[in-house]
Amino acid sequence: MTTYIIRRLLWAVVVIFLVTLFVFLIMRLLPGDPLFLFLAEAEVGDMSEELLAKMRHEYGLDKPLPVQYIDWIGSIFRGDLGYSIYNQAKLTTLLTQKFPVSLEISIISWIIGHVIGLMVGIAAAVRRGKWIDSTFMGGIYIGITIPNFWLAILLIYLMGLKLGWLPLSGWTSPSADLGMHIKQLILPVICLSLMGMASTARLMRSSLLEVLRQDYVRTAWSKGLRERVVVLKHALKNGFIPVITMLGMGLATIFGGSFIIETLFSIPGMGKLLVNSLYAHDYVVVQFSALLSATMMVVSNVLVDISYGYFDPRIRYT
Amino acid sequence: MGKNVKSTELVFNTTVRLTEWQRFRMLFFKRKLVVVGMVLVLFFVFIAIFGSWLAPYDPYETNVKAILAKPSRAHLLGTDVLGRDTLSRLIYGAQTALTVGIIAVTISTAIGTILGLTAGYFGGALSMVIMRCMDMLLSFPMLLLALLIASLLGGGIHNVIIALTIGAIAPKARIVHGQSLSTKENDYILAGRAMGSSNVRSIFRHILPNVIPTIIILATMQLGTLILAEAGLSFLGIGIKPPGAAWGSMINDGYKYLLRNPVLSIAPGACIMLVVFGFMMVGDGLRDALDPRLRGTQ
Numbered sequence: 001m002t003t004y005i006i007r008r009l010l011w012a013v014v015v016i017f018l019v020t021l022f023v024f025l026i027m028r029l030l031p032g033d034p035l036f037l038f039l040a041e042a043e044v045g046d047m048s049e050e051l052l053a054k055m056r057h058e059y060g061l062d063k064p065l066p067v068q069y070i071d072w073i074g075s076i077f078r079g080d081l082g083y084s085i086y087n088q089a090k091l092t093t094l095l096t097q098k099f100p101v102s103l104e105i106s107i108i109s110w111i112i113g114h115v116i117g118l119m120v121g122i123a124a125a126v127r128r129g130k131w132i133d134s135t136f137m138g139g140i141y142i143g144i145t146i147p148n149f150w151l152a153i154l155l156i157y158l159m160g161l162k163l164g165w166l167p168l169s170g171w172t173s174p175s176a177d178l179g180m181h182i183k184q185l186i187l188p189v190i191c192l193s194l195m196g197m198a199s200t201a202r203l204m205r206s207s208l209l210e211v212l213r214q215d216y217v218r219t220a221w222s223k224g225l226r227e228r229v230v231v232l233k234h235a236l237k238n239g240f241i242p243v244i245t246m247l248g249m250g251l252a253t254i255f256g257g258s259f260i261i262e263t264l265f266s267i268p269g270m271g272k273l274l275v276n277s278l279y280a281h282d283y284v285v286v287q288f289s290a291l292l293s294a295t296m297m298v299v300s301n302v303l304v305d306i307s308y309g310y311f312d313p314r315i316r317y318t
Numbered sequence: 319m320g321k322n323v324k325s326t327e328l329v330f331n332t333t334v335r336l337t338e339w340q341r342f343r344m345l346f347f348k349r350k351l352v353v354v355g356m357v358l359v360l361f362f363v364f365i366a367i368f369g370s371w372l373a374p375y376d377p378y379e380t381n382v383k384a385i386l387a388k389p390s391r392a393h394l395l396g397t398d399v400l401g402r403d404t405l406s407r408l409i410y411g412a413q414t415a416l417t418v419g420i421i422a423v424t425i426s427t428a429i430g431t432i433l434g435l436t437a438g439y440f441g442g443a444l445s446m447v448i449m450r451c452m453d454m455l456l457s458f459p460m461l462l463l464a465l466l467i468a469s470l471l472g473g474g475i476h477n478v479i480i481a482l483t484i485g486a487i488a489p490k491a492r493i494v495h496g497q498s499l500s501t502k503e504n505d506y507i508l509a510g511r512a513m514g515s516s517n518v519r520s521i522f523r524h525i526l527p528n529v530i531p532t533i534i535i536l537a538t539m540q541l542g543t544l545i546l547a548e549a550g551l552s553f554l555g556i557g558i559k560p561p562g563a564a565w566g567s568m569i570n571d572g573y574k575y576l577l578r579n580p581v582l583s584i585a586p587g588a589c590i591m592l593v594v595f596g597f598m599m600v601g602d603g604l605r606d607a608l609d610p611r612l613r614g615t616q
Binding site for chain 1: 450451453454456457458461465466467469472542549550553566569573576580583590591594598
């Protein structure tokens with residue numbers, strides 16, 4: 001077990017190393033550098049070659065690529081992360097502002113989405129073929145196929161513009177106005193949680209259906225156990241295994257996949273920061289955000305693999 | 319087939335002999351939703367192929383006299399801010415979505431399959447390198463990966479296809495890798511080797527046929543995902559370039575005029591949903607019919 005975990009972690013480090021190379025190369029291959037775009041946008045009267053060269057030197061962008069790469073990795077290990085040219089701020093400062101915002105939305109959506117998804121999936125499996133199953137399955141198909149940015153627009157149209165129940169977009173800090181904060185959270189959370197909810201429900205249903213057919217479940221029934229015990233204690237533990245992978249992925253993707261929703265609702269989170277910085281070719285921000293997103297995915301995959309053993313003791317690590 | 323014979327009896331009753339094709343048809347069309355999905359897919363494919371004859375207007379033709387027109391007999395779904403006919407743009411958008419989706423799925427399936435087979439069959443250092451690279455690609459959310467690559471290449475339909483292709487390779491490579499790992503342990507592979515079959519022959523004649531059902535199912539399901547991703551990229555303005563008709567960018571364009579003409583945003587989104595649903599159902603049907611693990615369970 002311990003050797004398995006260690007080996008798994010070592011591979012994770014290799015993958016993360018590949019991620020850093022990949023992101024770094026993609027950003028450097030982009031035509032035009034951040035300084036050029038920044039100066040063009042700022043409309044500095046004399047955008048001379050000298051000024052550009054001087055600033056490139058200041059930001060270390062005139063060094064050879066391998067040196068820049070090593071500088072970047074080094075800065076991550078020092079915890080300094082570099083300076084964002086486009087935002088004119090240190091990346092660490094930016095992160096302390098933006099990261100909690102995204103984290104809050106992601107975690108709330110993840111919890112709501114997956115808790116409801118699990119319950120829906122279990123209910124549909126237990127009542128297979130009944131009206132409750134067909135109703136839930138209909139909802140599940142809608143949830144999986146609906147583009148979440150389109151759902152966002154529909155909700156903005158209906159709830160915001162037509163009914164006027166909820167604010168259209170924006171972000172208020174919870175300390176300033178908690179009521180407003182919650183109101184503004186509702187629509188983005190619905191949009192972000194629906195996809196996870198639907199896919200979890202679908203997987204939970206099919207996985208539980210498979211388990212409910214097994215002999216040991218029939219044994220549990222014939223012992224005269226109540227339905228609640230059979231389903232929740234005996235069947236669910238095994239039926240849960242395929243779902244864990246999805247839960248882990250969900251937490252990681254919701255963070256990296258929320259940039260459209262953040263942009264639509266003008267939420268000042270990581271996603272919006274990432275997209276704006278990508279347009280501005282702001283190396284430091286894009287590289288680190290992409291790295292962060294990928295690292296979360298890799299780490300959650302490792303955790304998921306390790307947790308299999310708890311849910312199914314038959315799984316042995318070799 | 320006889321009227322009084324149930325489909326399950328036909329499939330599993332050994333006295334009734336069925337060809338593979340009959341068996342496939344029976345399992346595939348068993349669920350009503352799969353039939354609905356198939357009809358949807360065929361409908362959109364038809365529209366995409368005959369779009370230039372079906373569209374009532376030129377999708378790029380602007381008309382100052384009919385700006386943001388409400389749905390009427392002249393413009394069934396109204397017009398956008400440049401006076402372009404929404405219905406015609408939807409029809410051309412179907413072309414865009416399907417072209418991008420189908421090309422990206424085909425190429426990525428081919429590459430992913432070859433990588434997965436090679437890694438699975440040869441193992442060792444080669445497999446290690448391939449699979450770690452796939453892990454690396456998999457650690458990005460699909461849309462983020464496509465976004466990074468698309469912004470590197472710039473917009474336009476070709477580059478969107480390339481970006482989505484790269485984004486779609488890794489899931490297939492990983493699954494094909496897993497399947498070929500278990501397939502190559504079979505005795506018939508060894509027998510083939512003993513009879514002098516080359517590596518290439520072993521891979522393509524002996525292992526590949528075992529993997530094909532999985533690939534077909536996966537590719538169909540991925541088509542929906544890719545169409546969604548294309549819409550996402552176009553929505554962000556990194557996908558199809560402006561005059562081009564793409565559902566994602568139509569949603570974004572219409573978003574600004576939500577109160578004056580909500581159809582502009584709502585119609586393309588509904589199209590995306592229907593296409594994605596169609597492909598998902600067809601994928602489900604194919605899985606019911608093709609997945610060897612499900613044989614005999616229905």
